[in-house]
Amino acid sequence: MPTLEQLIFALFPAALLVVSGAVATLRPPTAWMRSAILHLAAGVVFAVVAVELIPDLLRDHRPIETAIGFAIGVAAMLGLRAFSHANEKHERPEPPADPTKEPQSRPPNTVEPIALPIGMLAGIAIDLVIDGFMIGIGFAAGSKEGRMLAVALAIELVSLGLAVAAGMSKLGIARARSLVVLIGLSATFLAGAAIGMVLLSQLSNAWLAGVLSFGAAALLFLVTEELLTEAHEEEETLALTAMFFAGFLAFLILGMLGS
Template identity: 30%
Template sequence: MDNLWLIIGLSLLPGLGNLAGGIVAELVRTTPRLLNITLHAASGIVIGVVAIELMPEALENLAGWWIAASFAAGGAAYIGTEMLIERISSARSGGSSMWMIYVAVAIDLSGDGLMIGTGSAVAISLAIVLAAGQTLADFPEGYSVVANLREKGIPRSRRIAVAISFPLYCLGMALIAWFLLRDAPDAAKYVALSFVAGLLTVAAVEDMLEEAHEAKADSRSSTFAFVGGFALFALVSAGLETALGQEAARETGSAVQLVEENIHHAA
């Protein structure tokens, strides 16, 4: 039960990061250059999640063909979903742009939830690191979404309602993934991680960066933002893993000390 509440809390973090970015977009004047930079930073963070956390776990525990197949399936799932959104959007009139933006972000946050739920089925420490990384990435994403909605003339009340609803998608998918995978074979858990890696990679390269290029032509600042995003996640990941490792070591030491005291008293 303790793990369940922890997963609920972790899965809400990316949505809250998205919400915080949206609030900043409401309060700060948005420029195409700033939008370009924030999306490059978000892309760097997402690539960092894949390269530093997801793929090493898969490489250590799966055969190469399983990794290739599940990664490709994740990428294909994202592309298929994007095609479906475009088809639905083109069939609608009036609020089609609003619909497409909303569904795209909802799917992205659902992917975050899938990643956190899958990671928690492998190890709680992995879920904590993944949640931290996605929260960092979702802040600039939330900023860009609300900024785009403002440019399209969507009323503020609707923009706020949209931002508030996003955490629910991440929470729901995290719980589904955790309940399905917590007692599953280890191979299934790592296949799911590789699947999410494929999904996130396509999202970062084809979605975030494409939107960044549409907002404003790239500059050296864009490149620095991408590299900085990757480096920031690397630092966060290393710091959290060190802290969690020290905590685990303290718990292990306390347990050993307790056993030794019991043996001493028994003697």
């Protein structure tokens, strides 16, 4: 069963997802600020992989299990990316109506409800389940690995909370409704963390190598294909690039001090 320490470190990223999203509904962040957080998160997550997960895999020296776990991790993330892209295509806004045609009449004093982007949110929810599962993988490797991974994912979920809140605001969805969505998304992260902690608490060395390599692949995909891709939507500056290396260096030093 998960320990109190594990539960606290799982709640930390989930809470920041809701808090950052709630703040963004009141005061949306600038594009530069969001890009800076994305660069920082990418550096931090990359550092956790390089400093904590990869050394454990090299020490265990199980190439077959590592290769299988890594391949499954890449396949899972590619499948999630394909699922998300398919849903985004289905939910593209319809072209503007023909001005020569009369609009359909609607009963007076009625407001047409704004539909939630279910496909997009489903993709984010699945991604969050995997992120939560990463917490379980981290604690399966050790308390230090779990703590550092939880902090790294917390920074990533701050950027996600900002993005979700901004997207909901652009769609004209009310703040209260956006907050409910954010709470629901944080619950999916906690569900993934709980599943990971329960299932991975008593793994053999062979299974642990496969799970750690799965986590390393998923986190590397997160850095290269999601965090940095979104971060580069803003014009790159020296300060933004420095944020990546600042995040990496900070967690590199933490890894040294905690060993």
